[in-house]
Amino acid sequence: MKNPEVAVSVVRTKGNDYPLIKEAVDEALSLIGGISDIIRPGYKVLVKPNLVATPTERLSGGVTRWEVCKAICEAVTEAGGKPFIAESSAIGVDTEDVIFVCEYSKLREEGIPVIDLKSGGQQPAKLKVENPALVSELDTWQIVADADAIITVPVMKTHDQTEVTLGMKNCKGLISDTNKKNFHFLGVVDGVTDIISALKPVLTVIDGTFGQQGLGPIFGETIEMGLIVASKDVVACDAVASLIMGYEVDDVKITVAAASRGLGEKDMDRIDVKGEKIDDVRVRFKRSSEVAIEGVPPSFNLVWSDKACTGCRNTVISVLMDMKKENLLGLLDGQYALVGHHAESEIPIGASPENTVLVGRCAASLGAAGYGRCVIGCPPGNSDTIKGLIGESAGKER
Numbered sequence: 380m381k382n383p384e385v386a387v388s389v390v391r392t393k394g395n396d397y398p399l400i401k402e403a404v405d406e407a408l409s410l411i412g413g414i415s416d417i418i419r420p421g422y423k424v425l426v427k428p429n430l431v432a433t434p435t436e437r438l439s440g441g442v443t444r445w446e447v448c449k450a451i452c453e454a455v456t457e458a459g460g461k462p463f464i465a466e467s468s469a470i471g472v473d474t475e476d477v478i479f480v481c482e483y484s485k486l487r488e489e490g491i492p493v494i495d496l497k498s499g500g501q502q503p504a505k506l507k508v509e510n511p512a513l514v515s516e517l518d519t520w521q522i523v524a525d526a527d528a529i530i531t532v533p534v535m536k537t538h539d540q541t542e543v544t545l546g547m548k549n550c551k552g553l554i555s556d557t558n559k560k561n562f563h564f565l566g567v568v569d570g571v572t573d574i575i576s577a578l579k580p581v582l583t584v585i586d587g588t589f590g591q592q593g594l595g596p597i598f599g600e601t602i603e604m605g606l607i608v609a610s611k612d613v614v615a616c617d618a619v620a621s622l623i624m625g626y627e628v629d630d631v632k633i634t635v636a637a638a639s640r641g642l643g644e645k646d647m648d649r650i651d652v653k654g655e656k657i658d659d660v661r662v663r664f665k666r667s668s669e670v671a672i673e674g675v676p677p678s679f680n681l682v683w684s685d686k687a688c689t690g691c692r693n694t695v696i697s698v699l700m701d702m703k704k705e706n707l708l709g710l711l712d713g714q715y716a717l718v719g720h721h722a723e724s725e726i727p728i729g730a731s732p733e734n735t736v737l738v739g740r741c742a743a744s745l746g747a748a749g750y751g752r753c754v755i756g757c758p759p760g761n762s763d764t765i766k767g768l769i770g771e772s773a774g775k776e777r
């Protein structure tokens with residue numbers, strides 16, 4: 380017997396023009412019973428896209444397309460709410476640059492506020508986390524704390540640390556860079572469930588038109604899915620989307636942890652999937668562990684700490700792509716690169732001060748003890764990281 384309150388809709392889009400995207404979003408919302416029960420007249424409604432980093436192309440599947448957010452904002456307005464879009468991109472990324480490249484400036488011109496949380500002017504605020512798994516308080520902004528309802532609007536992507544990044548992980552963009560860094564250090568799974576516990580998003584709408592497989596969340600391969608997935612239960616929405624991506628629900632630790640905290644439903648016997656059947660739309664996304672960057676010598680040892688956060692992860696992958704273009708990858712032969720915080724006992728056998736680079740401020744703490752050359756920065760810049768990888772200490776704090 381299905382629990383009718385836990386509905387997830389899966390709708391195919393019929394094209395990429397705005398009216399067709401809006402039609403799919405409207406149908407997805409209608410299949411889950413509309414939004415008048417969660418959006419009351421006068422509500423300030425924060426719509427949170429995934430604008431984690433500047434993509435090479437806005438429909439590369441790495442970021443939420445503006446059409447989905449616009450359709451949601453129109454639905455919110457029809458329900459009497461006052462929508463606004465807000466985001467803070469990954470550490471080291473200029474959110475305004477992402478807003479511009481992803482054409483969200485169009486929405487500003489149409490009168491929909493699009494707010495870069497990190498730029499000056501936003502008042503900081505604290506949010507209490509009840510029964511925390513990691514932190515009792517989150518650093519956010521007043522405009523986030525004052526929202527009457529939050530709608531998370533992720534894309535469908537693989538992630539090198541958490542298998543997938545969907546509705547729950549998308550909410551990390553609503554906390555400060557300091558919290559983001561600490562969460563990677565202390566535990567991203569518990570950190571994300573603390574965020575969901577505090578922010579309580581009332582609706583998830585996944586922009587599954589284009590996603591990313593492989594080296595997600597930024598350097599993945601674009602995969603066209605042509606889907607919108609929606610639910611008022613963020614855990615159930617993530618569970619269904621991860622099944623569509625070819626995972627088992629329990630492969631995704633954030634989903635398991637959130638369900639065990641009572642933040643939503645992950646039991647497929649209690650989730651009513653409306654619209655398309657999962658089996659008819661499922662595509663196995665390539666895992667990030669299944670992708671190697673062509674040309675990287677097998678003798679190059681890239682050692683990630685599980686505490687390394689998006690800033691350093693993106694920098695290192697982006698640097699390897701740059702080095703590939705410049706035919707520099709051969710210089711990595713026999714080198715060790717340690718990224719993120721490592722204890723001395725975790726230094727791999729074979730690494731020596733001569734062949735080891737410590738990438739980023741977290742790893743550089745081992746530099747003082749003479750374990751290798753340091754690339755300073757949080758995250759370090761690309762050119763400094765290249766210098767470090769090919770033999771020089773480099774960088775400055777950012």
Ligand code: SF4
Pocket residue numbers: 470560563686687688689690691692718719720738739740741742756757758759
């Ligand atoms: S140095 Fe790198 S891993 Fe450490 S907090 Fe900064 S960006 Fe994250």
